[in-house]
Amino acid sequence: MTVMLESPGRGTIRARGVPPTARRGTAVKRHRLAAVGFLSPALVLILVFIAVPMVMTFWISLHRWSMFTPITDMDWVGLDNYRAVVTGSTHLAALRNTVVYVALSAAITIPLAVLLALLLYVPRLRGRGLVRVILFATYVVPTVAIVIVWSNLYAPSYGPIDATLSALGVTSPGWLSNPSSALISLVIFNVWQMLGYYVVLLVAGLTQIPEEVYEAARIDGAGPIRQTVSITIPLLRNTLVFVFLMTVVNSIQVFDPVYLLTQGGPANSTNVLSFDIQRTAFQNGLAGEASALAFSLLILLCLVAAVVSKGLRRRT
């Protein structure tokens, strides 16, 4: 039997009659066994719900399959589906639209959320709790319910926005009805819906900054702007990175408003990757091509994650 005994105040002592090397090796084995035992439930879950579906998605992506037949009855097409993904104008347009949607969402949401969070963090501001609740409410209400309101707001000619613009003598951009403004209209919807969530996260981040730092800065003569630039923003960095990543992730996953409001149109101007995958698989019966699209997106996400991660590591 190999054991290591802990002797409080004296350090580790060897058990009598057991060679030290053998005892150490056995202890390592026991640690490994314990680690495996504790991690197994999580590893099994990861294997069943992430690894297996990912492998199956890749396997399906090498076949033509309508989903009406058993998975054992698929036609092997090799890399044809990947060829269709990189050459298909509809898929490439979906990728382009997704990139634009993500970039615009991040570029508008984050600065706006920071600004609102700073305003709401001012201690003497009255009613800031109410404003926070109102902002957060847009995130809590289901998208389907919000879409009903926004479809009417965006309605051409007779909608309240267009009616107001018309009264002011401004020509309507067409909102969801025009290919040049439809994607931007969806971005505005996304910003409106998600802003409150990010504001709450940033306010939570602001509360983590010690008041003493501001006090020291004030003693040194720093004004509000200098405090924001030199203290608030740098110390909010971790929260900002989190908010940035959440914005990117949530934007890449956009589906509900596209499905409910535009169906990817007009002229494919709002066809984003998640909607394209759904339409390719479930409407057109090309589950193999849809899987190739999903797997390509996964690879793309991994690459982006690696680049972001590397960039942050360098800065650190």
Added chain:
Amino acid sequence: MTHVSSRWQRPIAALAVGAAALALTACSSDEEPTPAAEGGGAAQEITFLTHWGPDQVAQLEAAAEGFKEIEPDITVTVQAVPFANLLSTLRTQGGSGSGPTIASIYDLWLPELVRDGVAAPAPDDTSSSITDAWPGNVVEAASKDGVVYGFPNEVDLYALNYNTRLFEEAGLDGPPATFDELVADAKALTDAGAGQQGFGVITNWSSGAVHPFLSLAASNGGHLLDDSGKAALTDESVVAVAELYEQLLADGSIDPNMSAANANTTGPFLDNFANGKTGMIIMANWWQSALKDAMGDAYADIATAPIPVGPDGDTASSISYSWLTMVNGNADQGQQDAAWKFLTYLNGPDSGEAGSSAMGDILVGMGILPSRTSDLDAHAEALSDPFLAAYVDGLADATPFPTVIGGAAASEALQKHIESLVFGQEGAQAAMEAAAGEVDAALAAAGN
């Protein structure tokens, strides 16, 4: 830095969960059908998948109750999903024997369902009764290679809908009968200052964009596909329709911003017509109930007319399509037999009112044309309604939308380029050439 990387686990996990859904679908499809049930006396529970609304579902449930009095051992449960989810529900459940036993399907989906063994062929006696009781062209739409795969029910086609009040205000005495008259009338009806367009088109919805366009093409002697199954969109007769759109856009008679549809196949295009802001539009008969609901008393201003005929056409011809109810070929034999029995009852002359089938009553209640000959007779008075009469008259010259594997993807490809044309991103010739290439590619990708 590990916490940063972990943030990316969410999209990866989301993708994986999506893949899991596909995989689970696959596993459920892998189920072997159980052997045929012995005898017909065992109690059977069957499900009927439909996209109908609550009122029609209630009627269908009432018919199922009536059927249970005759066949007490068969229980029919109705499963209703929105139209947009009907095909995806079939894909995720239809391949399994435990999926819906009966499904209401669009005829465009039939070739794929037959190829993959999801649609069961009708038994000989049922097939004969269908052939005897329905017009030949309707039975053809529910058949593949001469084999009948279901009971035909609704038939849909398109006609010109126009607002008589706006016509009177513009000094027009009747609907246009030709492309030239359509251009002239649309121009007269347009009043940009009042937010009024002469002719409305539909975007963001495949059938809404494609079927009216192809109806104009069919009325000019054109087709989506030629005899060899290749896209015929670069034919002069079809390009002429694209040029007609270009002309209407150049005149300001079409306002593209008034054209959008939403997932529920309603939205601004319907609202603008219902609000008297669109003079004319080409739409299907089934939207009558939506128009009545949206317009109230103003519905009296709406009239219908045949599709305007082009310079190369000789008669008005609308694109037509139909729906049928099929039986799941993966269900066990006892369930399949029970399903055919219920469908025979539902579509038979004894289940409805005054010689109509229960199915005929449900369809006419929605403003949809039934297809069984005896149903057309039983509902002759309702079908003489001025709105529906033009559609009924158009049945004889209708052009069926091609039912080929990949038809939905081909339709989406054409939709994209019609919308590009409408929004000025492509010219008529370029749009049709690009559409033809993508239609052929879509059909090839589907295995044609």
